[in-house]
Amino acid sequence: MTADEWNETHPIGTPVLAWPGVREDEPMVTRTRTPAWTLGHGAAVVSVDGYAGGIALTHVEAVPGLxxxxxxxxxxxxxxxxxxxxxxxxxxxxxxxxxxxxxxxxxxxxxxxxxxxxxxxxxxxx
Structure with missing residues (x-):
């Protein structure tokens, strides 16, 4: 998913599960604090509450209904x-x-x- 695609359906404050490391770890239950953006090498990332920096969108899942x-x-x-x-x-x-x-x-x-x-x-x- 591209940063633009993410931003079309996930506003700042979207509740998410985020895996800053590997997906086998326990996820963070948090919310987005920035829109997604694309890094120079092409990876789409977003920032979440409780973590400094961006997390790849491949390691972030929106959680509806929270x-x-x-x-x-x-x-x-x-x-x-x-x-x-x-x-x-x-x-x-x-x-x-x-x-x-x-x-x-x-x-x-x-x-x-x-x-x-x-x-x-x-x-x-x-």
């Missing part, structure tokens, strides 16, 4: 678009509140109203 909400830390929600509001990161956090949570995907609320609603429902089940 929520795409972004946390204050830049994590992209990997839940489907029609979830309850509790967003889930695609990658673990390096620095978290407790050692047992280190390296695990984490959750955040898309908006304060969703968080208040969840808190109220938790209260009613106690």
């Amino acid at each position: 929520c795409r909400a972004v946390s204050e830390h830049g994590d992209v929600c990997v839940n489907s678009e029609d979830h309850s509001g509790l967003c889930r990161s695609g990658v673990g956090r390096k620095h978290v509140s407790s050692p047992e949570k280190a390296g695990r995907p984490w959750h955040w609320y898309r908006d304060a109203a969703a968080a208040r609603g969840a808190d109220a429902s938790e209260e009613s089940t106690r």
Whole structure:
């Protein structure tokens, strides 16, 4: 796929799986941060959140149907678009509140109203 072909159907912010190294590695769940462009030797690349530089389009796959909400830390929600509001990161956090949570995907609320609603429902089940 050429850079122009990619850009026609994938705007900046498209949720993607990206393999900066080899495709046998675990993919990054992220989103594009630039339009695609062509390098001097002809390879089409795009930049994604969480990685410096471009990744070849052969190592990037668009993921339709994701929520795409972004946390204050830049994590992209990997839940489907029609979830309850509790967003889930695609990658673990390096620095978290407790050692047992280190390296695990984490959750955040898309908006304060969703968080208040969840808190109220938790209260009613106690």
